[in-house]
Amino acid sequence: MTKAEAEIEKLGKKILNEIREGKNPSMEVPIRSLGTIRYDENKRCLVLEKKIAKRYFFNVSHIRKFVQTVAVAALSKELIEMGKTSHLRDVYYRLVRTIPGTNIDLVDDQSETDRCIEDLELMTGKLREELHINAKKSGSVVGNVVIKDQGDVIDWSALGSGGWSIPSNVENIEFKKVDADYVIYMEKESVWERLHEDRVWKKLNCIIMCSLGQTTRGIRRLLQRLNKEHGLPILVLVDFDPWGYYIYSVLKYGSINLAHLSEKLCVKNAKFLGITADDIERYNLKKHFIRLKDRDIKRIDELLNYPWFKGKKVWERQLNMMKKFKAKVEIQSLSSRGLTFISERYLPEKIKNEDWLD
Amino acid sequence: MTKAEAEIEKLGKKILNEIREGKNPSMEVPIRSLGTIRYDENKRCLVLEKKIAKRYFFNVSHIRKFVQTVAVAALSKELIEMGKTSHLRDVYYRLVRTIPGTNIDLVDDQSETDRCIEDLELMTGKLREELHINAKKSGSVVGNVVIKDQGDVIDWSALGSGGWSIPSNVENIEFKKVDADYVIYMEKESVWERLHEDRVWKKLNCIIMCSLGQTTRGIRRLLQRLNKEHGLPILVLVDFDPWGYYIYSVLKYGSINLAHLSEKLCVKNAKFLGITADDIERYNLKKHFIRLKDRDIKRIDELLNYPWFKGKKVWERQLNMMKKFKAKVEIQSLSSRGLTFISERYLPEKIKNEDWLD
Secondary structure (H helix, E strand, C coil): CCHHHHHHHHHHHHHHHHHHCCCCCEEEEECCCHHHEEEECCCCEEEECCCEEEEECCCCCCHHHHHHHHHHHHHHHHHHHHCCCEEHHHHHHHHCCECCCCCCECCCCHHHHHHHHHHHHHHHCCCCCCCCEECCCCCEEECCEEEEECCEEEECCCCCCCCEECCCCCCCCEEEEECCCCEEEECCHHHHHHHHHCCHHHHCCCEEEECCCCCCHHHHHHHHHHHHHHCCCEEEECCECHHHHHHHHHHHHCCCCCHHHHHHHCCCCCEEEECCHHHHHHCCCHHHCEECCHHHHHHHHHHHCCCCCCCCHHHHHHHHHHHHHCEEECHHHHHHHCCCHHHHHHHHHHHHCCCCEC | CCHHHHHHHHHHHHHHHHHHCCCCCEEEEECCCCCCEEEECCCCEEEECCCEEEEECCCCCCHHHHHHHHHHHHHHHHHHHHCCCEEHHHHHHHHCCECCCCCCECCCCHHHHHHHHHHHHHHHCCCCCCCCEECCCCCEEECCEEEEECCEEEECCCCCCCCEECCCCCCCCEEEEECCCCEEEECCHHHHHHHHHCCHHHHCCCEEEECCCCCCHHHHHHHHHHHHHHCCCEEEECCECHHHHHHHHHHHHCCCCCHHHHHHHCCCCCEEEECCHHHHHHCCCHHHCEECCHHHHHHHHHHHHCCCCCCCHHHHHHHHHHHHHCEEECHHHHHHHCCCHHHHHHHHHHHHCCCCEC
């Protein structure tokens, strides 16, 4: 029995005992709200303060969530026992039903099951992936790494131009060989194809990994595992704009939604490789300024208020330069210096000089 | 020398000769406009009627495009010679520059270089991938197939839970072994993970492939090659909504933008596997109706006017049912019948009965 399964069983047995003893069945759910989430200076990530709410069966304002949570827990246990996984959307569809003898639907909207899955993560202390419920799949990876996954031995260095397609759930991947000095993680698949074609991973002895925009949980876990289990530094390559900086921020410090999972998802010693305001000066990229919109400026101000950026000179300088420029600069603008400039000069130079932000 | 390179050289030599002979240098560019694009009943796809416009150097309204096209052609030739590829965005950045001795920028906006790349495709009769300029990368694939790509031999059946990450350019992939009866292509990566986990590709002896939303050119080419070179039927699995049906429509008949490439991109005998209005009745999915918005209804009416759907009873029936239901149904709603219902009943049943639309 997996630990997640044992936790679910514990929850079920507790409720069953309360029923047998004629008590009001209940469960203890940690509260997630802006009031219970804070930045922990020592842990260097968002954390959830432990405040518990009791959810009762015999309570008209609790019963709906109570029953939904039990249904999600039962489905998760079934999945684990079957050795199957599922996705958020399918869990919702699986649980939509009218409760027999009533005209009440167990679930009306996916937000309800999503919320219950988060509650179950909190109550069991397990990731939803360990509960066999997966999020989005996205991204590619290559490098001198051999893994074992579902009985297959996969060599990340021998997958042609495509690379390995990163699954939504990487919990059961076994690393057989990791021969790389660090990981370059980027937000754009076209940049990844550039670096792969130029064999940057071979020349610099690193792993290159990309997603499409925001980092999926699968990628966050993969980066964290490479960092924690194999000591690889994670270097982040994103656009010089608030959205790129936000990708870095979430990867390193966590997000409000998933604050309860920071310990399992955050890559606490990730470094910001680029694009920085200094890169723009040094590599003469000002001619590729793209004017910021009002919502971009607003987003920069929000970032400036994040406790891990606020009062940190390095970050205030970057974000204030962005405001001063009133412009963003894309990674691909480096192509103006030559198509392989990023592979042959920008990255080797930055990495040799350890020219990253922390 | 590749054929694409030879075509570019031919274009260059023609212009050079005209310069030497003191003529006004020119190029012949096929015109793309709604007036030159039509549906060809025999070819069963959108085609571009050949109407040529001459673009001259000594013509104030032509010169900008003329010079841009020559610059794109030169870059493409350089890429081919270097054995490198590039992306649309990088091509734009590569060509942004102020023409020496003037205050004129060669390119102001990516739409200009994109347009020139399309012109070059038309003039050379080559795909932009053959011109070494790539589009988006997205999607995953597994199945009993072995390919060779960039010197690596890749077994699509031994890639763990992730599968092979499909590159943006599949022109140089060599198929070493294709042991499958057909391809199931779907628009959702979570459905793909469901089918992969259930080993549908093994049980039904097929290839499963997914993208995220609209099909990339890389995937369209990969599907076309599997269909043309290996005779595999392509079965399309999308939501019952106008956007899902549009994915099928583009895959099979082409799109206005890329009408000149229909022959190289369209999978002319693709079949529509689901979700159909009949599936909704048969598998009792009406309880999972999601109300259509006004723009969805508008989109259905546009689809009903496509020459390949208009007057075709099969398709008018589907699209009119969608309007009658005023609702869409997602693939994942099949999960309401059981998480593996799609793998164990829906797909085997549909495929055994050859229950698809054409």
